[in-house]
Amino acid sequence: MELRQLEYFMVLSEELHFTRAAQRLHISQPTLSQQIKVLEQTVGALLFNRIGKKITLSKAGEILYSQCQQIFSTLEQTKIQLQALDHFDHEQLRIGAYPGAIYDLISLSVLHYIEQFPTAPAKVLAHERVTTLLENDEVDIAFSYHEDNRINGSYVEIPLYDESFVFVAHRSHPFIQKEVLAWKDIVDEPLTLFPETHHSRILLNQTLAEQGLEYYSIFETENTHAMLHFLEQRLGSTVMLRSLYSHLRNPYIEARPIDSDILKEVVLIIPKKEKPPYAVKEYLPMFERFLGTKGIVAKDHMSLLLLSNDSFSL
Numbered sequence: 001m002e003l004r005q006l007e008y009f010m011v012l013s014e015e016l017h018f019t020r021a022a023q024r025l026h027i028s029q030p031t032l033s034q035q036i037k038v039l040e041q042t043v044g045a046l047l048f049n050r051i052g053k054k055i056t057l058s059k060a061g062e063i064l065y066s067q068c069q070q071i072f073s074t075l076e077q078t079k080i081q082l083q084a085l086d087h088f089d090h091e092q093l094r095i096g097a098y099p100g101a102i103y104d105l106i107s108l109s110v111l112h113y114i115e116q117f118p119t120a121p122a123k124v125l126a127h128e129r130v131t132t133l134l135e136n137d138e139v140d141i142a143f144s145y146h147e148d149n150r151i152n153g154s155y156v157e158i159p160l161y162d163e164s165f166v167f168v169a170h171r172s173h174p175f176i177q178k179e180v181l182a183w184k185d186i187v188d189e190p191l192t193l194f195p196e197t198h199h200s201r202i203l204l205n206q207t208l209a210e211q212g213l214e215y216y217s218i219f220e221t222e223n224t225h226a227m228l229h230f231l232e233q234r235l236g237s238t239v240m241l242r243s244l245y246s247h248l249r250n251p252y253i254e255a256r257p258i259d260s261d262i263l264k265e266v267v268l269i270i271p272k273k274e275k276p277p278y279a280v281k282e283y284l285p286m287f288e289r290f291l292g293t294k295g296i297v298a299k300d301h302m303s304l305l306l307l308s309n310d311s312f313s314l
Contacts, residue, residue: 005039006068008032009047013065014301016055024300076285093122093279096133096142100199101163101241102266106143108247109290113283120279130269131155140277146265158268158307159299161291165204165263166245166255169237173254180259183213190236192219192227200241203263215239228253246294268304276307 015021022029047061097103103126130142167181194201245255
């Protein structure tokens with residue numbers, strides 16, 4: 001059983017489509033099919049149920065997928081610890097991020113990185129055009145929204161997750177009893193919101209304006225602690241980006257999704273260089289695990305995995 005075969009299996013398990021999986025892996029479909037057959041012969045069980053052109057994971061496939069997640073996680077962590085002994089002197093991790101929810105999320109993830117490597121310097125710069133930071137060689141990678149940057153042939157975009165709004169209130173609020181809310185449900189709610197200049201507030205205004213709806217704001221603040229106190233005292237509720245809510249840790253506060261189209265796609269932007277810097281390779285697996293702790297599953301796990309591999313280059 002080869003590690004390469006397990007990587008192929010992981011991608012096919014996520015796509016459940018041979019053509020799409022082969023495209024993600026940059027190999028031919030016959031090569032992928034052959035390697036999966038070899039893997040099935042090795043483990044002595046069918047890993048996929050094949051019904052015409054449709055495939056699903058078999059029971060054996062589900063078990064192997066779960067084990068592969070642990071295997072790759074263990075390999076990444078082991079590699080980090082071993083390589084840190086010799087290679088990780090004082091190379092700085094340099095990251096650019098779009099201001100607001102993305103910047104907050106990335107900053108928190110970098111704190112986890114520093115906990116792993118206490119002597120490693122790191123910086124996170126905010127900019128509405130993160131490609132400017134990349135062009136000026138101020139950062140090595142950047143996080144932003146897909147449509148907010150004009151990406152030329154010098155960069156690669158990797159999809160991370162889809163941003164959306166959630167309704168947040170005290171757990172006793174009647175709306176918390178619902179699984180999903182509509183925008184019309186909240187227009188008469190007394191809301192605490194970020195100021196008009198805050199990026200998430202701008203997005204909220206745009207979203208509601210498109211639907212011809214208005215809302216009722218009674219308290220505006222940049223301070224999330226004050227906002228939480230407002231909710232705890234049951235003075236009203238709020239609407240915020242899902243990634244912002246993921247930072248909150250309060251047993252009295254809960255969130256519910258708002259039924260609407262996906263707001264924006266968050267992407268990782270990488271310059272096309274021979275190889276990403278060593279610090280970036282160490283950070284990305286940690287970042288993906290950090291997203292998992294926030295209930296966010298990376299859309300392109302394999303690309304993040306490959307970027308952290310020393311033998312891979314863009």
